[in-house]
Amino acid sequence: MDCDDCLEKLYQFLDQELGPTERKEIARHLEGCDDCGDTVVFQEQFLKVIRDCGTSDVAPAELRKRVAERLRGGGPPTTA
Numbered sequence: 001m002d003c004d005d006c007l008e009k010l011y012q013f014l015d016q017e018l019g020p021t022e023r024k025e026i027a028r029h030l031e032g033c034d035d036c037g038d039t040v041v042f043q044e045q046f047l048k049v050i051r052d053c054g055t056s057d058v059a060p061a062e063l064r065k066r067v068a069e070r071l072r073g074g075g076p077p078t079t080a
Ligand SMILES: [Zn+2]
Pocket: 002, 003, 006, 029, 033, 035, 036, 037
């Protein structure tokens, strides 16, 4: 598991859609990776905002993709 794999599965991880083996792999990676650890915090907030907007049933695939690409591009997570 490297950072790319981790980020790729992050949403499923946060949405509890992964099997126990994958969850364990990601959790282990997050423990040893500050970058992905920060990303998880950011993503959790992001997902919470989406849920608060009442759009949790409509997968905002395009939005997710854009955020993932931005994160992968090394942009600093923003809480604003
Ligand atoms: Zn990582």
